[in-house]
Amino acid sequence: MKMILAILRDEDSENVSHELVKSEYRVTRIASTGGFFRRGSTTLMIGVAENKVEDAIQVIRRACAPAIEPGTKRATLFVLNVAHFEQI
Amino acid sequence: MKMILAILRDEDSENVSHELVKSEYRVTRIASTGGFFRRGSTTLMIGVAENKVEDAIQVIRRACAPAIEPGTKRATLFVLNVAHFEQI
Amino acid sequence: MKMILAILRDEDSENVSHELVKSEYRVTRIASTGGFFRRGSTTLMIGVAENKVEDAIQVIRRACAPAIEPGTKRATLFVLNVAHFEQI
Numbered sequence: 001m002k003m004i005l006a007i008l009r010d011e012d013s014e015n016v017s018h019e020l021v022k023s024e025y026r027v028t029r030i031a032s033t034g035g036f037f038r039r040g041s042t043t044l045m046i047g048v049a050e051n052k053v054e055d056a057i058q059v060i061r062r063a064c065a066p067a068i069e070p071g072t073k074r075a076t077l078f079v080l081n082v083a084h085f086e087q088i
Numbered sequence: 089m090k091m092i093l094a095i096l097r098d099e100d101s102e103n104v105s106h107e108l109v110k111s112e113y114r115v116t117r118i119a120s121t122g123g124f125f126r127r128g129s130t131t132l133m134i135g136v137a138e139n140k141v142e143d144a145i146q147v148i149r150r151a152c153a154p155a156i157e158p159g160t161k162r163a164t165l166f167v168l169n170v171a172h173f174e175q176i
Numbered sequence: 177m178k179m180i181l182a183i184l185r186d187e188d189s190e191n192v193s194h195e196l197v198k199s200e201y202r203v204t205r206i207a208s209t210g211g212f213f214r215r216g217s218t219t220l221m222i223g224v225a226e227n228k229v230e231d232a233i234q235v236i237r238r239a240c241a242p243a244i245e246p247g248t249k250r251a252t253l254f255v256l257n258v259a260h261f262e263q264i
Contacts, residue, residue: 002259003093003166005179005221007204021123026164028095028122028131032221034204035197043204043221045093045120045131047166053260061264076202078179078223079260083090084141084167088149091181091254109211114252116183116210116219133181133208133219135254171178172229172255176237 001082002053004046004060007034008075012064013042016075019063020046025056053079089170090141092134092148095122096163100152101130104163107151108134113144141167177258178229180222180236183210184251188240189218192251195239196222201232229255 008016013029020027028045048056057077064074096104101117108115116133136144145165152162184192189205196203204221224232233253240250 001166003168007221026123028120028129029126030118030120030131030206032204032206035202038205041204043206045095045166047164057262057264064264073263075264076223077260077262077264078177078221078258079262080168080179080256081259082166083169084165086145086165086167087161088145088152088163088165089254091256114211116208116217117214118206118208118219133183133254135252168256170254171257172253174233174253174255175249176233176240176251176253 001085002048002050003080003082004048004053004056005078005080006044006046006060006075007032008042008044008064010040010042012074016060016063017044019059020056023059047082047085089173090136090138091168091170092136092141092144093166093168094132094134094148094163095120096130096132096152098128098130100162104148104151105132107147108144111147135170135173177261178224178226179256179258180224180229180232181254181256182220182222182236182251183208184218184220184240186216186218188250192236192239193220195235196232199235223258223261
């Protein structure tokens with residue numbers, strides 16, 4: 001099990017969450033701000049099976065709108081190892 | 089040291105936090121939303137010693153009210169390894 | 177790559193974020209609450225190269241105001257391993 005932390009532009013968060021849920025990923029959304037100007041961003045926590053990480057990242061990649069300014073990034077992803085996963 | 093990320097139903101977050109703090113766990117609460125309908129949820133970050141993970145999970149398990157609909161889950165827990173821990 | 181999760185007192189979050197961004201660290205801020213009295217806190221997620229962890233912690237240490245009550249801590253830091261990092 002892995003956890004993907006995806007930091008998205010606010011304008012992409014709706015569509016990315018929607019596409020992930022449609023693909024049956026479990027998504028938790030947290031409001032965040034980033035960078036110098038404290039632009040609003042959204043942080044998604046996505047718990048995924050090891051062999052689904054690439055697929056989930058692909059879903060995110062496709063669901064982010066193109067960057068407005070060339071050279072800027074649309075999303076930042078951190079994939080963390082999960083030592084233990086449990087639903088109660 | 090481990091970090092437990094616990095995603096709870098809003099209605100449980102009060103009681104779960106309270107019970108964890110009573111058991112001397114250090115809890116940080118973050119407002120979150122989850123799933124298709126963006127139900128409010130609460131994400132707890134709980135830093136615990138390796139040998140206390142099971143106990144902390146037990147506290148959470150006991151403090152969550154029973155699921156209303158049978159078959160649904162009350163909380164999702166991710167346990168992460170902590171490479172370094174420091175208080176300053 | 178590592179992720180530093182830094183839980184700060186609200187009154188430090190402004191200065192700490194500012195100093196980190198000035199040192200070219202990428203910072204995502206999340207509003208949080210902690211402990212028994214639910215004091216407002218700020219959780220920073222900071223993605224840093226392995227060899228920059230100590231430096232980033234040093235920036236945080238310098239940017240936190242002194243503790244008002246002696247013996248209390250100003251910030252709690254968890255450093256997590258990042259299995260994969262990607263900007264898209």
